[in-house]
Amino acid sequence: MNKITGVSTFLTAAAICLTGSFNKVYAKRVGIQSIKDTTVKAATIDTMRYDSLMKRLANGDKTGRWPVKKSPLPLPGAILPFNRIVAFYGNMYSKNMGVLGEYAPKVMLDKLKGEVKVWAAADTLTPVVPALHYICVTAQADAGRNGLHNLRMPFSQIDQVITMAKSINALVFLDIQVGFSTVQKELPLLEKYMKMPNVHLGIDPEFSMKEGSIPGKRIGTFDADDINYVTDYLKDIVKKNNLPPKIFVVHRFTKRMVTNYKDIKLRKEVQVVMDMDGWGGPDLKKGTYKYFISKEPVQFTGFKLFYKNDIKNVPHRMLTPKEVLALKPAPIYIQYQ
DSSP: OOOOOOOOSOOOSOOOOOOOOOOHHHHHHTTOOEEETTEEEOOOOOHHHHHHHHHHHHTTOOSSOSSOTTOOOOOTTOOTTTSEEEEEEEBTTBSSSOHHHHSOHHHHHHHHHHHHHHHHHHOTTSOEEEEEEEEEEEEOSSOTTTTSSEEEOOHHHHHHHHHHHHHTTOEEEEEEOOBTSOHHHHGGGGHHHHTSTTEEEEEOGGGBOTTOOOBTTBOOOEEHHHHHHHHHHHHHHHHHHTOOOEEEEEEESSSTTEEOGGGOOOBTTEEEEEEEOOOSOHHHHHHHHIIIIISSOOSEEEEEEOTTGGGSSTTOOOOOHHHHHTSSSOOSEEEEO
């Protein structure tokens, strides 16, 4: 769970939007044939390989839930399941919201590259792609100027994160904590970034306060309708701009955080990751993953590891990559906070 933290610096004028595409090194890594500006041309998906990798991720699951049967083949250029993503999460204005903002950029990026090597060694059959998962809209206890209990980061900060990511050929995820707002209102404000092939999206139901509670006082919720709005919006961006599929991360650690999961619509233009977002000891985290991610299958799964919160209680240690990869199904998206 994120700790609600005030952000002291207020919004300034929007900075110049970065329009360059990700470089050839990244393109080669994820199997994209050629990239020009923000458009992409790619070979067709290897169906047999895709199905084989999805079965491998199921990790011998015997429940019949995994791999998800209704999952469509993605468009060419898809990152998942051909690669595993290892992401650092946080906000540039706060050292308390995650590792991304806790350290100076060079230190943080070096630390991320180190984790990428660890995961590549833990599963030598799956290439690892680094990512920066940036909270670009933060929930606030105070209503703020807009009365929505959220604070939108200046575009200059988003641009800075994209520049940092480019330096190590990393993906970028922009994460939204809506507060009293909605994804229907917040997502269109980020459209210019969603048009970039290396920029993806995350939303946090914990801070979607539909019942009017102050963020941080209780756990919020999103419904399948909200998630379907997002995937439909991203689908249109992908089609109009000839992009590879977008990855869409939904954080979750309780049942109520995502309602009517069976009604979530999967699309070939969007790859949906349900990310286990709870903190605690190894057994607690495994149980949360089992009951709220594995038992309610959507498409792909993710797992968050907390450098500090996970070691607070006995046995005072984080899960190892080997332990995480033993889960059924095996997470394909790993996030560090």
